[in-house]
Amino acid sequence: MPLFEVETDAHIIITWAADEAAATAVLRDAYPTDRVIRMTKRPRDSWVISKGALGLKSATADICSTARDCLSKAAGDKVHAIRLYMQATGADLDVARKVIESNMVMGW
Structure with missing residues (x-):
């Protein structure tokens, strides 16, 4: 199963998903008000970075x-x-x- 990096206006989410639609569903479940800016396949484990926490x-x-x-x-x-x-x-x-x-x- 591929790993997707989903960048939103507030977060960067890296998660396992079968396809882009499934990755978007993960985002919508966790952060329903975030807007997707970029989605890329990645070969690593899941993690999330809050842009606000980083001051970005x-x-x-x-x-x-x-x-x-x-x-x-x-x-x-x-x-x-x-x-x-x-x-x-x-x-x-x-x-x-x-x-x-x-x-x-x-x-x-």
């Missing part, structure tokens, strides 16, 4: 895409990715660290 509230920027782009440019070097994220967004060190760490996946 931005309607103008795609935080996850920016973080993944910085990780890619830094070839997975977390410290360099944090610096790149700070340059790209103007975020402070603590916020940049949280964003980069929450977007790191096995293999970086």
Whole structure:
């Protein structure tokens, strides 16, 4: 069974599901008012990150895409990715660290 990463306006949910419809059903059961922003298949175990708990509230920027782009440019070097994220967004060190760490996946 594939693992899906479902990003909403308030959470990132990683859960096992048979298909996208089943992953959406998991989201609707847990967070019925959240709006799906992105859905991707992932090969890892289930977990959830609350964007609000991380201090990541931005309607103008795609935080996850920016973080993944910085990780890619830094070839997975977390410290360099944090610096790149700070340059790209103007975020402070603590916020940049949280964003980069929450977007790191096995293999970086």
